[in-house]
Amino acid sequence: MTSVLRIEHGAVAFSGRPVLRDLSLIVHTGDVLAILGANGSGKSTLIRAALGLVPLSDGSVELFETPLRRFRQWRRIGYVPQRMGAGSGVPATVREVVAAGRLGKRGFLRPPGARDRKAVHDAIAMVGLGSRAKDPVATLSGGQQQRTLIARALAGEPDLLVLDEPTAGVDAASQEAFAHALRVFVDGGGTVVLVAHELGPLRPVVTRAVVVHDGVIAHDGPVPEPAGHHADPDHDHVHPHAPDHGEGFWGTR
Amino acid sequence: MDLFERALLGVLITGLVAPSLGIYLVQRRMSLIGDGIGHIALTGVGLGLLTSTQPVLMAVIVATLGSIAVELVRSRGRTSGDMALAILFYGGISGGVFLVGLAPGKSNANLMAYLFGSPLTTTEDDLIVMAVLGAIVLLVTLGLRPWLFAICQDEEYAKVSGLPVRLLNLLLAVMAAVTVTVAMRAVGLLLVSALMVVPVAAAQQLSRGFAGTMLLSMLGGVGAGAGGFFLSLRLDTGTGATVVLTAIALFVLMVLAGPLLRRRKRVSNGSAGEPPEWVLEG
Known part of the structure; x- marks a missing residue:
């Protein structure tokens, strides 16, 4: 089996403070890997380091069996950041943003062909935004903007999809649209690495989970069962109707 | 071609080219960078007058160097970058005034012409330089739009998609410098930035997408250029300032008219606003 991503003894520090410490990870073709962990555990830093957006202070990263420094086949990677980029002082339509995801595949200075246009159109339809293609992204809800970003990544027809907290603060309809798009991508033979706080509707798609704790990998294997979202350290779920309340709200039960 | 035709043509070229570049600066939320590059270009003008070479040529060279320096500061993303830019910009404008002072046959009128524009002094050679440089800028801003x-x-x-980000950033910086030089004659170094930014601000009151904003802002730039030019002849006011004020008037008009036009469009589309979206708790 070929490796899509290999991190060996990776370490990252921000102004002297270690965020990742001696972390090793191999992602194989066809894996649907969830990187779980509390806020501040370093899980987002892990994928940002894997993509070369954050420099390693130690260790090495290989993408598609090529050292990061010599890696040039970026069109094989579809990246979905946490949020829409900060630079959006000028309105842009959903289609314009998604079309930017096709540029790597299309080649520098090449005009778009019929295939490029179809890929952009299909990616928008896949996340259920077909009717919003000509609307400015600023008028979409947070979940729809997030869907625009996954469509942008899919438009390049990548082999590896890397998603940074795709479902954080996203409405239920968008989470379902997300899960659907991921399933179609995985069925087509794609590999996925996603950072998540809670899996929600993405859970059935995930085949392997890694838990990052304090800059190292604390678990690698199936999605940890008992550590469902209720056991999550940051989980803040209130159960006003739960039986262990002892007394009912009205005092007698 | 007579004096007025040359002047008008120069203003129109500026109105067309400046917003096509400025839209990228606005998109990056760096609307004021054009102003800074204008400051730096003045040092080039001073050098040109001092050494009796073409001030325009020296302005292009110095503005380009300054623009690249600005880009390097920006891409490093340092918190001290803000301060570095301030020193660069004020150094640029002081250097210009200082060098013009050293130049033989110094005159404040000369300085004013570069700072605030003097389209009526546009020569045929100036116009050719403006047209060529303007065409280069348009080729880049329109051709490389995606x-x-x-x-x-x-x-x-863009980095993760493998685009040549550093090269594109440098190209954009160089084009910003060239645009400043193109606009120097028409509106002056201190008002260049206004024509890069204000037509874009006006256009985005109406537009929905990036391509549409770009087209509208170029139309707006040309419109404000022509309107301001004739107004300045009539009122005998400074052309650069009048053109910029016309552009700002256009912006205010669009701010007022935008909601009306948008509402009409929505009604004609047959859909009254957004469909409600249920936000369920996960």
């Missing part, structure tokens, strides 16, 4: 859009909209994403 790529420049990508780096300005989400630079990190």
Whole structure:
């Protein structure tokens, strides 16, 4: 089996403070890997380091069996950041943003062909935004903007999809649209690495989970069962109707 | 071609070219960078007058160097970058005034012409230089639109998609410098930035997408250029300032008219606003 991503003894520090410490990870073709962990555990830093957006202070990263420094086949990677980029002082339509995801595949200075246009159109339809293609992204809800970003990544027809907290603060309809798009991508033979706080509707798609704790990998294997979202350290779920309340709200039960 | 035709043509070229570049600066939320590059270009003008070479040529060279320096500061993303830019910009304008002072046959009128524009002094040679440089800028801003859009909209994403981000950033910086020089004669170094930014601000009151904003802003730039030019002849006021004020008037008009036009469009589309979206708790 070929490796899509290999991190060996990776370490990252921000102004002297270690965020990742001696972390090793191999992602194989066809894996649907969830990187779980509390806020501040370093899980987002892990994928940002894997993509070369954050420099390693130690260790090495290989993408598609090529050292990061010599890696040039970026069109094989579809990246979905946490949020829409900060630079959006000028309105842009959903289609314009998604079309930017096709540029790597299309080649520098090449005009778009019929295939490029179809890929952009299909990616928008896949996340259920077909009717919003000509609307400015600023008028979409947070979940729809997030869907625009996954469509942008899919438009390049990548082999590896890397998603940074795709479902954080996203409405239920968008989470379902997300899960659907991921399933179609995985069925087509794609590999996925996603950072998540809670899996929600993405859970059935995930085949392997890694838990990052304090800059190292604390678990690698199936999605940890008992550590469902209720056991999550940051989980803040209130159960006003739960039986262990002892007394009912009205005092007698 | 007579004096007035040359002047008008120069103003129109500026009105067309400046917003096509400025839209990328606005998209990056760096609307004021053009102003800074204008400051730096003045040192080039001073050098040109001092050494009796073409001030325009020296302005292009110095503005380009300054623009690249600005880009390097920006791409490093240092918190001290803000201060570095301030020193660069004020150094640029002081250097210009200082060098003009050393130049033989110094005159404040000369300085004023470069700072605030003097389209009526446009020579045929000036016009040719403006047209050629303007065409180069348009070739880049229109021809590379998808790529420049990508780096300005989400630079990190562009990096991960394998686009030549550093090259595109430098190209954009150099084009900003060239645009400043093109506009120098028509509106002056201190008002260049206004024509890069104000037509874009006006256009986005009406437009929905990036391409539409770009087209509208170029139309607006040309319109404000022509309107301001004739108004300045009539009122005998400074052309650069009158053109900029016309552009600002256009902006205010669009701010007022935008909601009305949008409402009419929505009604004609047959859909009254957004469909309600249920936000369920996960």
